Amino acid sequence: MLEAIFAPQAIAVVGASPDERKLGHTVLRNIVQNNFPGAIYPIHPTATEVLGHKVFASVAALPETPELAVVVVPPQAVLQVATECGEKGVKGLIVITAGFREVGSEGRKLEDELLAIVRRYGMRMVGPNCLGVIDNVAHMNASFAALMPLEGNIAFMSQSGAICTAILDWSVVEGIGFSRFVSLGNKADVDEVALLQAWNDDPQSRVILAYLEGISRGPEFIQVARQVTKQTPVIAIKSGTTDAGSRAISSHTGSLAGSENAYEAAFRQSGILRARTMQDVFDQALIFAYQPLIGGDRIAIVTNAGGPGILATDAVEHAGLQLARFERATIEELHAQLPPTANVYNPIDIIGDAKSDRYHTGIKAALADPNVDAVLVLFTPQAQSDVPETAQVIADLTAAQQANGGERIKPVVTSFMGEKSLGPALKILNERHIPNYPFPERAVAALKAMVAYKQWLDRPAGDYVSFDVDRERVQRTFDEVRGQGRLELGEVEAREVMAAYGMRLPESQLARSPEEAVEIANRIGYPVVLKISSPDILHKSDIGGVRAGIESANEARDAYELIEYRARRYQPNADIRGVLVQQQAPKGRECLVGVSRDPQLGPMIGFGMGGIYVEVLKDVVFRLAPLSQQEAQEQIEAIRSFPILRGVRGQAPADIPSILDTILRTSQLVTDFPEIVEMDINPLMVYDHGQGSIVLDARIILND
């Protein structure tokens, strides 16, 4: 996939000017000087030769069809060039030219036309308005970047060209290498979804990084990411998640930013590791790029000083990781080999005067211990330290695991603290692919990311249930509501929808006379609630149209007449259909299932306990639909007040399976009907385990 862009045999550079100050010249020079092995065809209307390559006047004039054309001509000329490329049979375009969607409505129109041409000829396009594409596997620098990134196995995509530039400038000094490096630009065609698909299972990329400002196709993104992350870790930073950040984006590229909660849910449900800062992106990337996958969360620490050992221990605990507990044999081994003042429990403190041999002892013992999943080595420069030798020892022991084979290979990370005396050691560590962090807390955060990824891999694939429901009945109800010029469903209509999707409701029947009300109430059993039923009266309580706690036939008769009288008084010509007699549900634990629709990511379901828990304590957890059974179960368990559902102070547990059922049916409903823009089940009255739940009230709003 996308071979034309990432692995072309020949490239045309359209707009390859002989003028060194032009971007087109820079792009050509980058391709030529970075030793692209295939054919290179500069295209320019007047020039004859640029940088030693023969120039052609147009794509049409080329002697062969290149797979890829890099386009660096003024925006007005781009459509023409794209058409020529399509006619010639070019399969991939990188449009560097700016002046499209990002400059307003006219640019947007131009971009739409460009995309139409790309689609017409079955081409794929990166850009427009991008820095270009650099591929270290294909030895291709089809960009106007000032630097070629080092070789490595990190694949990087960015919606911001400046972030690309800054990262490049930074990475060449830090020694961080990339397999592929893409500036997405306006992502009219190739977007983050297409790149994830293209880079899935790429043997050259051990980890995929993404700087995203907005996601174009939310549901597809989640679906594709869910697959890709089972093969390759994906680390993303999503900027513009705050209100202020979103405003900054829209003045930037015009991309609409989704809400924070929706992105949080999307990343969690698709296994993407979400980084909070650019620093985190690379701190995490390094461990995935350099080290084998971690097997668990038990960390051993080897240090030549107490203080950093405590910092690291604190960080391990804060991150929710475990400090490994060594086997007896490990402790004895360490006792035998280390000086008596050393600490042989975790963290292993080999004392300030340690040379590399003591590091060897400590690390070897930790790696060999079956209770250890990863080793964090801390180093502070002391008078007796042999700095590069220590780095060497760490690298050798780490590599030796591979050679020994058989057993599980464990990741090793380091925090060499300091700078002046560390130069050669840091060089060794990086060359030998030991991720090093200047402070222990950052090393622990990287380990934490890897443990989170391991947990994602270990998660069983989600089970998606499909309930047997009555879609037609819902569609009929929606059509009726719309037919009456409304978008919000009334109570009887919302009940219809809930019932059609198999949710339990309080028993209820429409009475057309006081006598009928008594009859129904006798059948349902007391207490009951009576409510006026009229499409003309939406706020029933406000006019006194609801009477609860009806305990007898007499009270039912009285209530009917009173309600009818009030309704007539309120609006003499109201279309009164009768009075709804409804089972008065006993008190249970009140919950709430809400749905809103994120413009980019689709329907999002919120769950929490009703009343103060949601309103005051903001104790709601969001997930994007469709939800698997496991995700819904996790959602329920993720609210802070979950212990109340599980039962506190001797209280019986609530019927959690019935909550799960309600969430999953809601998920199916809002997935089946994208026209639902908002929906609330509030309260969902949940009874003790085995007693189920009842939807007491529901509200549904359709799109217009």
Next chain:
Amino acid sequence: MLEAIFAPQAIAVVGASPDERKLGHTVLRNIVQNNFPGAIYPIHPTATEVLGHKVFASVAALPETPELAVVVVPPQAVLQVATECGEKGVKGLIVITAGFREVGSEGRKLEDELLAIVRRYGMRMVGPNCLGVIDNVAHMNASFAALMPLEGNIAFMSQSGAICTAILDWSVVEGIGFSRFVSLGNKADVDEVALLQAWNDDPQSRVILAYLEGISRGPEFIQVARQVTKQTPVIAIKSGTTDAGSRAISSHTGSLAGSENAYEAAFRQSGILRARTMQDVFDQALIFAYQPLIGGDRIAIVTNAGGPGILATDAVEHAGLQLARFERATIEELHAQLPPTANVYNPIDIIGDAKSDRYHTGIKAALADPNVDAVLVLFTPQAQSDVPETAQVIADLTAAQQANGGERIKPVVTSFMGEKSLGPALKILNERHIPNYPFPERAVAALKAMVAYKQWLDRPAGDYVSFDVDRERVQRTFDEVRGQGRLELGEVEAREVMAAYGMRLPESQLARSPEEAVEIANRIGYPVVLKISSPDILHKSDIGGVRAGIESANEARDAYELIEYRARRYQPNADIRGVLVQQQAPKGRECLVGVSRDPQLGPMIGFGMGGIYVEVLKDVVFRLAPLSQQEAQEQIEAIRSFPILRGVRGQAPADIPSILDTILRTSQLVTDFPEIVEMDINPLMVYDHGQGSIVLDARIILND
């Protein structure tokens, strides 16, 4: 204060060996080679000259009395040396020698003896078991560190010598300079409190940093820090706050780590900025060391690229800071001077092809705008950028504020993203004291720390109320309880204590007969609760010794007899003093005031709403006593469920002043009586505003 240590005229180095491999030699060399301007006296039993300085055989033999002696002799010899120093009239000791408290009970004994000598002669001592003291103001490196720190205005103290070494090694490359640099070691005498006092209002130190593993004198520390932080910002990292971290500490220096909650409260109440990682410590230090204090929280951003601008905007919002809204004049000025594609609202985007002149325009306008409190400048290296010139422009504009004078001078921080092309620019920024951060999020975090410090400065000094209470009555009660061989108070006793400290209790009186019970109940008013009163029956409910909801004289009589019968049946010889007749308090909002005593930091008061809020939702906020009125008010408002006290859904507000009163009286009680190790007021029944609160039950435990 501590002038003998930080500003000596002459120094003796006891143990100044001619052998280069010895620590004593290293220390002498550090003092000599780093140009200490005063007299230097090496002391060694056999040598005659070391490093060009005449050697003396003992301190006693010195021709003058040096203010300071640095001691680097074997541990057994230290006591003798200290005594000689005392006799000679030396005022300050730096004991580098290890082998004291950190090696177990014998070392602890040795350390106690050493301290006794120090005290006897009125000396002050840093150490033992430390790296030494470096003072850039006195040009004194009295340590065995391999490097001299750069000059600067950061004062640094660390309980870990290795952290000192690592920070030194790192700081000389990063260009971070220090005024004073102290390794505290075992801090037998000079501890963090003494250093805070010594460095308060030090014109050479603009910010104080502390790496702490434990705090020796908690209450003094808080009191001193509260004063110091009003003059000088203090940034601390406290390690060993987790359980695992504490275990790592105790195997390290034997210092006992306080609990996380207590430290959190201590730092908050004393205005110390708490850093979570070593990186944060220095990120924050830099802005305080280099820039003027911020006036508010409104940040302007100037950037040459959209992506980093969005990252910074998100970070500003996440940190709870404000994105400044420019004056109309600022926007017009920017419109006039910047190209049309630039964004003239905040963040000011001067576009990728910006040279330093556009930075000049943007920064100047932002600094001039009265709605801006600080400017964050972002830079990504682009083809047209003039990198060092841009740094120069930023430094010049920042400095020009000073020159212009008059108006408020605003801090400027930068995030130059990248590395390879930034070298000269970063050098300029650092030399000109512009704090630079490799990623925008770190720059924003530093600004956030400065805003937090500004808010601390703006906080009014706390008002401490002192209630008129009956201490003797409490002391009598405690004495009685102890006299009976108990540590836990019974209900009547706890009531005594609460009453003596002016807390409101349900009305209550002991009845000695059924008739008396009726009489009392009639007076108090129904409903009442009857409870058996006997020192032999602690768990009254368990034997059926409590009857609530008594509504009439008849019921009161019956209840009395029933309770008495049950008590007799339970224990025929019980000392039954009667039956307590108590007003049954009406239902209110249940709260909880709890006290525990942190071994290092003293009494800690927890406040929350009772029941599930504390038990399930862990919604409790802790503060250390004694509390000011403001601190108690903030504590109440800090719980997540505070809106419930303020009144939700049309509910009247609770009587918050009465909660405040209860907390402050509790604070006074546990401060007056350190023998209270645990105490709970649970529930404190809080009524609507104006109706007060009642202590329904209290539990007090004394130390043994």
